[in-house]
Amino acid sequence: MATRLVCRDCHRVLDVEGDEQCPACGSNSLTEDWAGYVVIAHPEESEIAEAMEVTEAGRYALKVR
Structure with a gap:
């Protein structure tokens, strides 16, 4: 099942499975x-x-910690 994570760099909301990168900016900081x-x-x-x-x-x- 996918987890909803957010990229700390571009704030995009992602549905990911496991350790992935942000497809928008390439960051690993989720x-x-x-x-x-x-x-x-x-x-x-x-x-x-x-x-x-x-x-x-x-x-x-809107807010990422």
């Missing part, structure tokens, strides 16, 4: 310690995406 969730469909039109410095559509955590 965590289960996060809060808040936002789905960004059109980053070029989103003020939230701009504030989070997100340029790709996807699922992102």
